[in-house]
Amino acid sequence: MPDYQAFRVELADKIAHVIIDRPEKANAMNADFWREIIEIFRWVDDTDEVRAVVLSGAGKHFSSGIDLMLLAQAANVLGKDIGRNAEILRRKILELQASFNAVDLCRKPVLAAIHGYCLGGGIDLIAACDMRYSTRDAQFSIKEIDIGMAADVGTLQRLPRLIGDGMMRELAYTGRHFDGEEARSMGLVNRTFDDPQALLDGVFAIARDIAAKSPLAVRGTKEMVRYMRDHRVDDGLEYIATWNAAMLQSADLRVAMAAHMNKQKPEFAD
CATH class of the missing domain: 1.10.12.10 (Lyase 2-enoyl-coa Hydratase, Chain  A, domain 2)
Structure with a gap:
């Protein structure tokens, strides 16, 4: 299995554990993240031994969302022509969307185990997973509105099917934080756990149950x-x-x- 810069990947008992591994940066999604997640889920798809995937974050948080340095770099390549700028940005957005489409289209079930922060792009990512589980004190937010933009890599398209249109609009328009218990009450997560270890133990138990099926x-x-x-x-x-x-x-x-x-x-x- 290759070494990754933004992830750590482990395979045991037919379950692939995909860990976002930038704990010193609250697992912010940098350029390596967006490229490598496609490679990882292509490997998951192509590896018959993998029956299910658990997706989690190293350290204190699942993910704080897109790395703001990546947004700054995107702004640096823009010129004076509005049409050409729009073409550059559109291609970049479609490229980022493809990263989470790789999760959504994966043949194997993907279970997200969420603790700490799950902000902005983190919501886009978990919306592309099959099921979501969290600690009770996990903190969620559709954060894009607070940096002056509309979420553009899947939240607004996938979340209404998970939590309903009205609640999605409230969260997207306000950007307010909500915890794991509220996430469970609205149906965003299936179940909550007391702490990160109990979360992983519980999610792996579900993944093992799935892995034992045809x-x-x-x-x-x-x-x-x-x-x-x-x-x-x-x-x-x-x-x-x-x-x-x-x-x-x-x-x-x-x-x-x-x-x-x-x-x-x-x-x-x-």
């Missing part, structure tokens, strides 16, 4: 859920019929049914 069944389930965000019910039913016409012929189905009948734990191939 990887083809998990893959199909994630794909159908993702597909239904942008399609009608009848489109989704047609898609799952076509998908399962192939997948129901997998050995996993026979393995699962035999294990269930014999009250044993099934073992699935990667």
Whole structure:
């Protein structure tokens, strides 16, 4: 596994632990972060041994969001022509969006374990994950409004499906902080834990449960859920019929049914 500048990646028991590893900078998202996250999730997608991903932050915080030095560098390349400036900025924004699209489109379930700060770009990142869990005292904020911009890498597009339109607007317009318990009450996180260690223990237990299931069944389930965000019910039913016409012929189905009948734990191939 290659060395990364902004991350640490570990693989054990079929679970990839992807750790944002800039604790001295509150895990702010620098240029290395945006490039490496695409490489990491491509590796996750291509590595059959990986059944689930836990995403967390090293040190005291999950992430304080985009590194402001990166924004300053983007401003330095602008010239006098508005049209050309707009083209430069648009390409940069699409490039950043691709980093979190890589998380969203990953074939494997991604579980975010959040403690400390989860601000700005941190919200964009966790919105692209399958599930979110946090400590009770974690601090969240859609912070972009406080630096004079609209969030542009996924929060405003993904969050309404998670917490509802009205609450998303309140948080996006005000930028106010809210803690893990409020995040749980609005449905942003599934469950809260007392401290970072209990959080990781709890999230890894869920990841191990997922990793023990048929990887083809998990893959199909994630794909159908993702597909239904942008399609009608009848489109989704047609898609799952076509998908399962192939997948129901997998050995996993026979393995699962035999294990269930014999009250044993099934073992699935990667």
